[in-house]
Amino acid sequence: MSVADGAVVDQPGNNAADNAAEKRLVAKGDTDISRSIAVIGGGWAGCTAAVELARAGFKVTLFEAARVLGGRARRIETDRKLLDNGQHILLGAYSETLRVMQLVGVDPAQALLKLPLQMRYPRVAGGPGGMDFVAPAMPLPAPLHLAVALLRSKGLDRADKLSLLRFSSTARWMGWQLHQDCTVTELLERYDQTPRLTRLLWRPLCLAALNTPPERASAQVFLAVLRDSLGARRAASDMLVPRVDLSALLPEAAAKYIEANGGSVRTGAKVQALRSIEGRLWQADISGAAVGGMWSTYFNGVVVATGPNQAAALLHGIAGCDTSAACASLIALEPETITTVYLQFAPDIRLDLPFYALLDDADNHEWGQFVFDRGQLDPAQAGLLAVVISASASAAAEQQDLLAEAVAVQLAVAFQRPELGRPQWFKVITEKRATHASTPGLVRPANATGLPGLVLAGDYTASDYPATIESAVRSGVAAARLLKGA
Numbered sequence: 202m203s204v205a206d207g208a209v210v211d212q213p214g215n216n217a218a219d220n221a222a223e224k225r226l227v228a229k230g231d232t233d234i235s236r237s238i239a240v241i242g243g244g245w246a247g248c249t250a251a252v253e254l255a256r257a258g259f260k261v262t263l264f265e266a267a268r269v270l271g272g273r274a275r276r277i278e279t280d281r282k283l284l285d286n287g288q289h290i291l292l293g294a295y296s297e298t299l300r301v302m303q304l305v306g307v308d309p310a311q312a313l314l315k316l317p318l319q320m321r322y323p324r325v326a327g328g329p330g331g332m333d334f335v336a337p338a339m340p341l342p343a344p345l346h347l348a349v350a351l352l353r354s355k356g357l358d359r360a361d362k363l364s365l366l367r368f369s370s371t372a373r374w375m376g377w378q379l380h381q382d383c384t385v386t387e388l389l390e391r392y393d394q395t396p397r398l399t400r401l402l403w404r405p406l407c408l409a410a411l412n413t414p415p416e417r418a419s420a421q422v423f424l425a426v427l428r429d430s431l432g433a434r435r436a437a438s439d440m441l442v443p444r445v446d447l448s449a450l451l452p453e454a455a456a457k458y459i460e461a462n463g464g465s466v467r468t469g470a471k472v473q474a475l476r477s478i479e480g481r482l483w484q485a486d487i488s489g490a491a492v493g494g495m496w497s498t499y500f501n502g503v504v505v506a507t508g509p510n511q512a513a514a515l516l517h518g519i520a521g522c523d524t525s526a527a528c529a530s531l532i533a534l535e536p537e538t539i540t541t542v543y544l545q546f547a548p549d550i551r552l553d554l555p556f557y558a559l560l561d562d563a564d565n566h567e568w569g570q571f572v573f574d575r576g577q578l579d580p581a582q583a584g585l586l587a588v589v590i591s592a593s594a595s596a597a598a599e600q601q602d603l604l605a606e607a608v609a610v611q612l613a614v615a616f617q618r619p620e621l622g623r624p625q626w627f628k629v630i631t632e633k634r635a636t637h638a639s640t641p642g643l644v645r646p647a648n649a650t651g652l653p654g655l656v657l658a659g660d661y662t663a664s665d666y667p668a669t670i671e672s673a674v675r676s677g678v679a680a681a682r683l684l685k686g687a
């Protein structure tokens with residue numbers, strides 16, 4: 202047995218040794234590990250919880266099963282190209298994310314391209330469909346910036362504009378709250394939203410923000426997003442597009458911060474099981490090359506910052522503790538898929554804007570909902586376009602080469618540029634458990650588990666926000682606060 206990083210390490214599988222180690226630990230009291238915390242999962246929630254705990258003086262060990270930090274918002278390497286597992290966009294309203302980025306030394310002004318709130322389609326002039334809607338550059342207070350954006354917008358007629366103004370003033374008057382949740386489709390019908398506005402603005406916004414189609418999406422969660430975008434001051438409604446890869450955007454800087462503050466970060470280390478030792482300590486069994494096989498380590502507190510399914514598996518396996526209620530709410534979350542189709546063209550191919558909305562039509566195999574010109578974000582990615590498909594179960598069922606071809610043809614037609622139909626290379630990435638579905642009345646698990654010293658963190662914990670980077674970060678902060686107060 203050795204004492205490392207303030208935690209006691211022992212090899213499991215040998216019950217006599219385990220029990221002896223346990224007894225010595227418990228007998229010794231908290232001298233070695235009095236403030237030691239295991240954070241399981243190096244996504245944005247886990248990295249944030251670990252940063253906040255390290256900052257408060259706890260001895261933190263962050264375990265991440267994968268080799269790269271970032272979880273569902275991470276860098277991947279494929280065909281010797283560095284990509285993200287999916288194109289992400291942040292909002293100016295992501296106040297906690299921006300704060301933690303700054304805390305760990307990432308400058309948001311450098312790392313993110315700031316754009317005013319917008320929904321811009323290609324080929325507005327003369328073509329069918331599409332609209333051009335951009336919040337004004339000057340910092341007008343809400344709802345004035347929305348009114349100015351509407352006045353200047355193209356592709357919407359008077360009825361569409363009036364219906365948008367009516368909707369936003371009613372929602373503002375209701376404090377962006379509903380007495381009873383319903384679907385986004387029901388909400389839009391209740392407020393007589395025109396079919397055109399629904400198709401060009403509400404549906405793509407709902408898909409992008411909630412990763413759930415309007416007919417199944419929670420109106421209450423949608424209103425919370427609108428409150429912080431259409432209904433907010435200009436800076437909160439800004440759209441922030443990462444210029445650096447997602448692991449560099451926060452998780453890797455967080456790891457440096459944790460290590461600089463006395464903690465350690467173990468990638469390639471999967472926590473297989475947790476065990477409560479006399480209600481005072483937690484034993485974590487860890488496997489992976491990073492820990493040289495299989496090890497057990499003891500901590501005073503644990504943040505389970507994995508996805509909801511893995512959290513349920515870990516909690517379910519804790520012997521002698523009733524975790525059934527927490528497990529039931531974790532496994533009740535329905536997963537939703539997101540697909541990103543990367544298309545590489547010659548480096549001189551670029552779009553006029555960093556990103557566009559696209560008119561999707563699944564019946565016609567027009568799957569793309571947004572397209573990003575990665576070359577305008579990072580010169581090393583010149584000629585690379587990323588096409589996003591949210592709630593993508595049916596697109597993901599297509600054969601990958603056929604999907605990439607269909608998306609390329611959709612771009613060629615939408616931009617009237619035949620060359621966009623002939624990419625040199627493609628990569629289709631589908632995240633089957635990208636987020637949970639934000640459905641009406643969904644009860645999300647709390648951070649607290651009811652077990653002393655064991656808390657949950659992740660984008661799925663209770664919040665008025667959908668499963669996003671900001672919910673993950675806020676959940677990490679809340680989990681750390683619970684342990685700090687324990």
Ligand SMILES: Cc1cc2nc3c(=O)[nH]c(=O)nc-3n(C[C@H](O)[C@H](O)[C@H](O)COP(=O)(O)OP(=O)(O)OC[C@H]3O[C@@H](n4cnc5c(N)ncnc54)[C@H](O)[C@@H]3O)c2cc1C
Pocket residue numbers: 241242243244245246247264265266267270271272273274286287288289290291470471472473506507508511539540541632634635636658659660661668669670671673
């Ligand atoms: C394709 C895609 C596009 C998205 N677009 C956006 C967007 O535009 N804007 C936005 O705000 N959000 C977006 N999201 C959502 C956002 O990425 C997630 O909400 C957020 O990353 C979730 O972070 P998390 O820390 O809660 O969970 P995760 O990222 O899932 O982190 C959990 C981590 O735990 C690790 N782990 C699991 N089990 C173990 C174990 N036993 N031991 C050790 N480690 C373990 C996993 O490997 C993982 O790294 C998108 C998500 C996807 C997939």
